[in-house]
Amino acid sequence: MEKIIVWYLRMSIIYFAAGAVIGFIMILSPNESGYYVTAHAHLNLLGFMSMMIYGVGYHILPKFSGRHIYSPKIMHIQFWFANAGLVGLAAGWPLRAMGNASNFTESLLIVSALLSFVSVLLFAFNLLKTIKAVTL
Numbered sequence: 263m264e265k266i267i268v269w270y271l272r273m274s275i276i277y278f279a280a281g282a283v284i285g286f287i288m289i290l291s292p293n294e295s296g297y298y299v300t301a302h303a304h305l306n307l308l309g310f311m312s313m314m315i316y317g318v319g320y321h322i323l324p325k326f327s328g329r330h331i332y333s334p335k336i337m338h339i340q341f342w343f344a345n346a347g348l349v350g351l352a353a354g355w356p357l358r359a360m361g362n363a364s365n366f367t368e369s370l371l372i373v374s375a376l377l378s379f380v381s382v383l384l385f386a387f388n389l390l391k392t393i394k395a396v397t398l
């Protein structure tokens with residue numbers, strides 16, 4: 263397995279643990295849970311689930327088509343975009359929810375959302391260019 267794919271899987275598991283810790287804290291502190299719910303949801307869905315799908319998808323899907331990844335370079339760039347974007351969102355959302363709607367928080371959220379969004383497009387483009395029906 264390629265090193266970068268191992269990192270996709272590692273980060274997925276790290277986000278799962280982070281999402282679970284935050285979920286547990288939310289149960290213990292129901293009054294503050296609203297600050298963290300969006301970060302919790304995205305650490306689990308965009309972090310754990312999506313990152314796992316990126317890693318497994320990059321590893322398995324080209325093999326099903328008997329091909330190599332269209333662009334290993336995009337796969338590397340996407341890794342950094344997805345991680346920087348998610349960490350920024352997971353930090354920015356609670357800050358905003360706690361009433362810290364500074365220019366810094368808003369800019370962090372916009373840049374992070376853009377990075378996350380572009381990373382989704384990069385994955386879609388790279389996989390669509392990779393997969394191909396196998397004719398029997």
Ligand code: HEM
Pocket residue numbers: 281282283284285286288289295299302303306307311
């Ligand atoms: C250790 C495991 C988990 C704990 C303790 C936990 C706890 C919580 C809590 C306390 C809430 C807030 C519920 C409320 O609004 O009152 C919540 C919301 C949410 N959780 Fe979890 N959670 C866990 C795992 C997961 C996982 C694995 C996922 C997804 C894969 C997930 C997705 C969500 C989503 C999407 C919401 C927001 C739902 C909404 O919009 O109301 N959670 N979770």
Ligand code: HEM
Pocket residue numbers: 299300301303304307308311312375376378379382
């Ligand atoms: C491109 C990356 C993404 C961005 C920028 C984004 C942005 C947002 C925003 C702005 C909200 C509303 C938060 C609020 O109530 O203040 C939201 C909610 C939500 N998103 Fe996303 N999202 C992204 C990806 C995803 C993905 C991939 C999933 C599922 C697989 C997802 C599931 C959800 C859910 C379940 C909620 C409601 C949870 C809550 O109540 O906080 N999002 N998202």
